[in-house]
Amino acid sequence: MQLTEIYTRGKAFFEDKEFGSLLNYVETGFVSRNDRHILDRFTFRQCCIDAGESDTDCRVLGVELATPVIMSSMTMPIPAIAADGLMQVAEGLKIAGSLMWTGTPIPANLDQLVATGVPVAANVKPLSDRAKMHADIERILAAGVTWLGLEVDAGVGTKIADREMGFECKPLSSEEISRIKESVAIPVICKGVLSKEDAIKCADAGVDAIVVSSHGGHTLDYLPHPLQVMDEIVNSVDDRVTVFVDGGFRRGSDVLKGLAFGASLVGLGRPILYGLAAGGKEGVAGLMEGITRELSRLMTMVGALRTDAVRRGILISR
Ligand SMILES: Cc1cc2nc3c(=O)[nH]c(=O)nc-3n(C[C@H](O)[C@H](O)[C@H](O)COP(=O)(O)O)c2cc1C
Structure with missing residues (x-):
């Protein structure tokens, strides 16, 4: 299945499903409109004579991947799409040489997802009930995941359209982040950083990476697209954390723009759901492989043959 077909079939699947509303955006939906608007502001500087062959393999925080395109943190509504949906996503991502990233709720079968052999990251929310948050971290670690994610952007919980999702949260402090980092043996990643101030606090707390993200429009309205704040963030952390x-x-073109702005990995949220809905584990694998193939063609033609060799100069602002 080609990418266009995966997206068309996947979107159609959600149209008559109640849980399809989980794909909506907070309040006015600005985040969705702005995401596309910002990504479309950049074109590519083709520079291909004497180009060699591109290679999308990469090693990030000790993990070998065949692609810099990974799953963004999500659990809902995967089990509603298919009862064994989480397992299918894990297997599809494994075929594609990518990484799985679970969200809320923490999957009951997290250890089985890990057992498929795909690298798995898992997130916790900054629940107001900190004892519960720490118990969640213990559960995640016991499952043997590769990375632990902290949702720094869910400090007032999450919201879809007009509905608050009911997770009682409060913002994490720098000290809490640093204590968690010190107490955990695997890489710790703060997800949902959108300013240099927060990025510097994450770096000072010693975390291994940050995800520049507006939480897919599930927290606040009128958040910028991550590319609007990447420069200030990447410059402020100065290689102290992976971004x-x-x-x-x-599409592959979008991913290349993320790499050009300094990201080591680019996450996909809703596309994973479309891939699963369109074709199960093959749909997920096909999605990731299709995007990676597009990325690889572009990398060759802009003369950036490795993902860490993609520079800002390949972009031309419209
Ligand atoms: C249905 C759904 C559930 C999500 N659940 C979580 C979650 O539990 N934790 C989290 O950090 N982000 C969550 N996100 C946000 C994604 O991790 C990611 O930041 C976002 O979806 C990326 O944007 P995209 O969907 O346009 O690719 C969710 C997104 C969606 C669409």
């Missing part, structure tokens, strides 16, 4: 990005990335 990932997500939000509205749909």
Whole structure:
């Protein structure tokens, strides 16, 4: 199945499903409109004579991947799409050489997802009930995941359209982040950083990476697209933390723009759901492989043959 077909079939699947509303955006829906608007502001500087062959393999925080395109943190509504949906996503991502990233709720079968052999990251929310948050971290670690994610952007919970999702949260402090980092043996990643101030606090707390993200429009309205704040963030952390990005990335061309702005990995949220809905584990694998193939063609033609060799100069602002 080609990418266009995966997206068409996947979107159609959600149209008559009640849980399809989980794909909506907070309040006015600005985040969705702005994501596409910002990504479309950049074109590519083709520079291909004497180009060699591109290679999308990369090693990030000790993990070998065949692609810099990964799953963004999500659990809902995967089990509603298919009862064994989480397992299918894990297997599809494994075929594609990518990484799985679970969200809320923490999957009951997290250890089985890990057992498929795909690298798995898992997030916790900054629940007001900190004892519960720490118990969640213990559960995640016991499952043997590769990375632990902290949702720094869910400090007032999450919201879809007009509905608050009911997770009682409060913002994490720098001290809490640093204590968690010190107490955990695997890489810790703060997800949902959108300013240099927060990025510097994450770096000072010693975390391994940050995800520049507007949480897919599930927290606040009128958040910028991550690319609007990437420069200030990447410059402020000065290689002290690895930077990932997500939000509205749909094709290989979008991913290349994320890499050009300094991201090591680019996450996909809704596209994973479309891939699963369109074709199960093959749909997820096909989605990731299709986007990676587009990325690889572009990398060759802009003369950036490795993902860490993609520079800002390949972009021309419209
Ligand atoms: C249905 C759904 C559930 C999500 N659940 C979580 C979650 O539990 N934790 C989290 O950090 N982000 C969550 N997100 C946000 C994604 O991790 C990601 O930041 C966002 O979806 C990326 O944008 P995209 O969907 O345009 O690719 C969710 C997004 C969607 C669409």
